[in-house]
Amino acid sequence: MVDVGGKKKTERVAVAVARLRMLAATLERIQQGQVEKGDVLAAARLAGIMAAKRTPDVVPLCHPIALSGVEVTLAPFEAGLEVRVVVRTVDRTGVEMEALTAACAAALTVYDMCKSVDRGMVIENVQLEHKSGGRSGTWDRTPPKPQRRAARKR
Amino acid sequence: MVDVGGKKKTERVAVAVARLRMLAATLERIQQGQVEKGDVLAAARLAGIMAAKRTPDVVPLCHPIALSGVEVTLAPFEAGLEVRVVVRTVDRTGVEMEALTAACAAALTVYDMCKSVDRGMVIENVQLEHKSGGRSGTWDRTPPKPQRRAARKR
Amino acid sequence: MVDVGGKKKTERVAVAVARLRMLAATLERIQQGQVEKGDVLAAARLAGIMAAKRTPDVVPLCHPIALSGVEVTLAPFEAGLEVRVVVRTVDRTGVEMEALTAACAAALTVYDMCKSVDRGMVIENVQLEHKSGGRSGTWDRTPPKPQRRAARKR
Amino acid sequence: MVDVGGKKKTERVAVAVARLRMLAATLERIQQGQVEKGDVLAAARLAGIMAAKRTPDVVPLCHPIALSGVEVTLAPFEAGLEVRVVVRTVDRTGVEMEALTAACAAALTVYDMCKSVDRGMVIENVQLEHKSGGRSGTWDRTPPKPQRRAARKR
Amino acid sequence: MVDVGGKKKTERVAVAVARLRMLAATLERIQQGQVEKGDVLAAARLAGIMAAKRTPDVVPLCHPIALSGVEVTLAPFEAGLEVRVVVRTVDRTGVEMEALTAACAAALTVYDMCKSVDRGMVIENVQLEHKSGGRSGTWDRTPPKPQRRAARKR
Amino acid sequence: MVDVGGKKKTERVAVAVARLRMLAATLERIQQGQVEKGDVLAAARLAGIMAAKRTPDVVPLCHPIALSGVEVTLAPFEAGLEVRVVVRTVDRTGVEMEALTAACAAALTVYDMCKSVDRGMVIENVQLEHKSGGRSGTWDRTPPKPQRRAARKR
Numbered sequence: 001m002v003d004v005g006g007k008k009k010t011e012r013v014a015v016a017v018a019r020l021r022m023l024a025a026t027l028e029r030i031q032q033g034q035v036e037k038g039d040v041l042a043a044a045r046l047a048g049i050m051a052a053k054r055t056p057d058v059v060p061l062c063h064p065i066a067l068s069g070v071e072v073t074l075a076p077f078e079a080g081l082e083v084r085v086v087v088r089t090v091d092r093t094g095v096e097m098e099a100l101t102a103a104c105a106a107a108l109t110v111y112d113m114c115k116s117v118d119r120g121m122v123i124e125n126v127q128l129e130h131k132s133g134g135r136s137g138t139w140d141r142t143p144p145k146p147q148r149r150a151a152r153k154r
Numbered sequence: 155m156v157d158v159g160g161k162k163k164t165e166r167v168a169v170a171v172a173r174l175r176m177l178a179a180t181l182e183r184i185q186q187g188q189v190e191k192g193d194v195l196a197a198a199r200l201a202g203i204m205a206a207k208r209t210p211d212v213v214p215l216c217h218p219i220a221l222s223g224v225e226v227t228l229a230p231f232e233a234g235l236e237v238r239v240v241v242r243t244v245d246r247t248g249v250e251m252e253a254l255t256a257a258c259a260a261a262l263t264v265y266d267m268c269k270s271v272d273r274g275m276v277i278e279n280v281q282l283e284h285k286s287g288g289r290s291g292t293w294d295r296t297p298p299k300p301q302r303r304a305a306r307k308r
Numbered sequence: 309m310v311d312v313g314g315k316k317k318t319e320r321v322a323v324a325v326a327r328l329r330m331l332a333a334t335l336e337r338i339q340q341g342q343v344e345k346g347d348v349l350a351a352a353r354l355a356g357i358m359a360a361k362r363t364p365d366v367v368p369l370c371h372p373i374a375l376s377g378v379e380v381t382l383a384p385f386e387a388g389l390e391v392r393v394v395v396r397t398v399d400r401t402g403v404e405m406e407a408l409t410a411a412c413a414a415a416l417t418v419y420d421m422c423k424s425v426d427r428g429m430v431i432e433n434v435q436l437e438h439k440s441g442g443r444s445g446t447w448d449r450t451p452p453k454p455q456r457r458a459a460r461k462r
Numbered sequence: 463m464v465d466v467g468g469k470k471k472t473e474r475v476a477v478a479v480a481r482l483r484m485l486a487a488t489l490e491r492i493q494q495g496q497v498e499k500g501d502v503l504a505a506a507r508l509a510g511i512m513a514a515k516r517t518p519d520v521v522p523l524c525h526p527i528a529l530s531g532v533e534v535t536l537a538p539f540e541a542g543l544e545v546r547v548v549v550r551t552v553d554r555t556g557v558e559m560e561a562l563t564a565a566c567a568a569a570l571t572v573y574d575m576c577k578s579v580d581r582g583m584v585i586e587n588v589q590l591e592h593k594s595g596g597r598s599g600t601w602d603r604t605p606p607k608p609q610r611r612a613a614r615k616r
Numbered sequence: 617m618v619d620v621g622g623k624k625k626t627e628r629v630a631v632a633v634a635r636l637r638m639l640a641a642t643l644e645r646i647q648q649g650q651v652e653k654g655d656v657l658a659a660a661r662l663a664g665i666m667a668a669k670r671t672p673d674v675v676p677l678c679h680p681i682a683l684s685g686v687e688v689t690l691a692p693f694e695a696g697l698e699v700r701v702v703v704r705t706v707d708r709t710g711v712e713m714e715a716l717t718a719a720c721a722a723a724l725t726v727y728d729m730c731k732s733v734d735r736g737m738v739i740e741n742v743q744l745e746h747k748s749g750g751r752s753g754t755w756d757r758t759p760p761k762p763q764r765r766a767a768r769k770r
Numbered sequence: 771m772v773d774v775g776g777k778k779k780t781e782r783v784a785v786a787v788a789r790l791r792m793l794a795a796t797l798e799r800i801q802q803g804q805v806e807k808g809d810v811l812a813a814a815r816l817a818g819i820m821a822a823k824r825t826p827d828v829v830p831l832c833h834p835i836a837l838s839g840v841e842v843t844l845a846p847f848e849a850g851l852e853v854r855v856v857v858r859t860v861d862r863t864g865v866e867m868e869a870l871t872a873a874c875a876a877a878l879t880v881y882d883m884c885k886s887v888d889r890g891m892v893i894e895n896v897q898l899e900h901k902s903g904g905r906s907g908t909w910d911r912t913p914p915k916p917q918r919r920a921a922r923k924r
Contacts, residue, residue: 005838050358058259061819120295136270155377156377313627369499408573416562432588514771676817724867739897
């Protein structure tokens with residue numbers, strides 16, 4: 001775990017997303033609160049937040065970080081749900097892994113709660129969208145070229 | 155957490171994959187053991203195994219399960235790595251979530267170790283490939299139709 | 309941690325409750341979903357379930373147990389909420405501690421989400437209501453005598 | 463998990479208590495060190511301290527906090543034990559939840575170690591007594607009115 | 617994590633020890649209960665028990681095991697303490713690692729509580745003494761040859 | 771957990787070692803990458819790093835610390851392996867326990883992966899080598915006197 005003791009504590013933000021592709025009927029069921037195991041969106045949000053805090057236990061070389069905020073939102077995306085996570089800290093290293101881990105955990109929780117009716121769901125495009133703060137500065141995902149976008153909309 | 159006390163303990167297997175798309179240079183660096191933070195493939199394998207064991211902490215409604223085996227392999231996939239996880243148990247409920255969680259953790263670990271040189275990597279297609287055992291029996295992912303496969307090969 | 313290896317695996321159930329006394333306005337706010345931090349009841353249910361699974365980490369001498377089911381419900385109780393937890397297992401030792409720990413965690417979660425508007429909330433009467441299974445058999449809480457009940461209704 | 467990145471790091475203290483009502487014989491047994499499972503008071507103190515550190519794992523929306531001190535004491539209280547917890551930090555958010563969680567864990571540990579002889583024990587009055595530091599300043603529990611105190615002494 | 621699903625559940629026991637060499641004054645202080653941080657022996661016992669339960673989180677390839685009993689004792693050993701741990705299970709794989717991990721955690725806890733007065737303490741001879749059960753049968757440590765024993769008594 | 775809130779945040783370093791004595795054949799097998807369970811050195815390094823982060827869960831009175839760096843190296847030592855851990859932080863309390871816990875976890879991981887061929891391995895001399903920073907300043911282990919060294923080389 002590389003030494004970050006010489007880095008300054010600065011405000012850092014990371015934004016990550018995960019998309020979970022599912023049957024249209026599954027999405028409808030979630031949105032109408034008809035999933036037997038409970039409120040899927042509330043559970044996924046909490047799972048994301050809790051996973052952000054446990055990132056150093058899941059990703060071996062991650063530093064323990066004093067997270068100052070974690071926000072997890074879920075919104076419909078074609079026939080699926082998009083998880084969007086914003087993590088903030090004032091620390092010596094970035095929170096990209098926390099945001100990505102939270103996004104995975106939220107998507108896995110949706111999968112878990114709906115798998116009995118839609119085992120084929122696919123988590124696609126877990127990816128960093130933005131990071132800022134720290135020595136390496138700001139990074140934003142370049143929007144994919146038109147052709148790639150077409151492919152993704154399969 | 156639904157009661158599974160009435161279910162029988164049977165042998166259960168789940169297979170999940172995750173694909174991490176990266177720059178060709180990143181894949182090469184990993185394969186040649188030139189990543190500064192250490193042996194990426196060994197770290198990802200261990201992270202996957204450890205995450206499988208912690209699934210009930212990450213996915214809120216998962217039962218604690220007596221895992222009898224977890225196998226994580228990583229193999230090159232076009233310009234990327236495919237993580238493949240096989241989880242086995244002899245218990246009252248399936249291990250799909252353990253396999254999927256392990257696949258995510260392994261992919262996240264690869265991302266973490268290489269992000270300084272390739273922040274744009276994308277985890278694609280975290281998905282169940284196979285499950286067997288238990289009341290709901292065997293399930294295998296239906297291969298995507300030719301057109302979909304084409305799209306995926308972008 | 310006493311040796312339970314010689315005990316039989318039997319079906320075991322434990323029921324515990326916790327009551328959280330609060331301002332009437334706080335209860336109303338929770339019930340109408342107006343708490344800023346999110347859906348309190350959904351969060352408390354999940355926190356209870358997750359805490360049941362982590363009981364051996366919280367209570368030093370508790371055995372790790374293969375929980376087969378955990379159910380957490382919250383219902384209004386005068387000017388407060390009553391958490392009720394049912395935990396089930398088929399194992400060598402009982403699940404009273406899991407039920408009590410889950411009840412505490414659910415109540416603590418309600419407190420946490422509402423504390424900015426009602427710091428004086430009190431968790432009262434965390435108690436076992438019922439247990440069955442195992443060598444020591446069934447136990448049910450004897451209803452309190454009339455006088456005690458009066459006192460409790462203060 | 464609300465963003466506290468804009469708050470100042472200040473000294474913060476929280477004091478919480480929990481009372482565990484038990485049979486007089488149970489209290490005596492604890493005080494005389496005659497409980498088979500070991501030294502109840504020492505175990506409860508440690509369990510409280512360890513639980514304070516794990517609060518963000520138990521209470522979903524709690525921030526990870528750099529605790530600077532945790533003190534857990536147990537003292538007899540009529541026919542029972544009172545757990546008193548003092549938690550201190552120099553951080554951006556308060557430690558009320560850490561103090562309350564530690565108080566619950568200590569009380570649960572006493573229950574666990576004595577339950578074979580007194581299953582009817584009740585954890586009563588888990589409550590914050592004091593907090594100081596931070597934007598919302600100092601808060602002290604208002605002593606209950608005479609009538610309430612009477613009721614509590616049932 | 618190798619598949620043990622085909623192994624039988626049998627009774628298994630493992631015994632491990634750890635020796636912590638310290639100044640005579642430190643041992644005396646522990647035995648007379650004069651260590652400022654509290655009851656060292658009680659804390660070490662609990663730490664050992666809790667660590668046994670967390671072994672799969674500490675040792676990457678360890679299976680999660682349904683421990684049926686853990687016993688940790690500490691006894692003086694020349695100018696030091698010997699930790700002795702007995703772990704039992706009825707499961708598909710052995711509990712050697714649980715016993716060794718518990719022995720380390722207990723010794724580390726003693727070190728932690730006394731380090732301000734004796735930073736030079738050394739944990740020596742963390743080792744398995746006995747295991748039984750399972751396909752590989754019973755194993756007992758062969759007593760060291762006279763010459764080795766002499767050396768150890770330095 | 772003693773209050774460290776009044777201490778200054780300073781750079782602190784701790785170095786600990788653990789030596790694992792094994793059969794010459796076992797060491798050779800590890801060095802040639804012929805251990806069935808995988809790459810022992812990579813696994814031990816990761817286990818050490820992860821354990822450093824979980825120290826407050828393993829050692830009851832340890833403060834949660836913002837580790838800024840953890841480095842675990844393994845090198846042959848006569849017929850055995852020496853684990854060397856360097857832990858760094860900028861915090862209010864030292865990281866000796868993190869270094870020692872990491873050293874134990876790394877050694878335990880080597881044991882676990884090789885125990886089927888060499889159950890008699892012994893973890894010897896888990897000890898602090900150096901600490902610096904903080905009020906108590908720098909401490910270095912005094913090299914053992916010639917006679918002791920002879921004994922150790924048995």
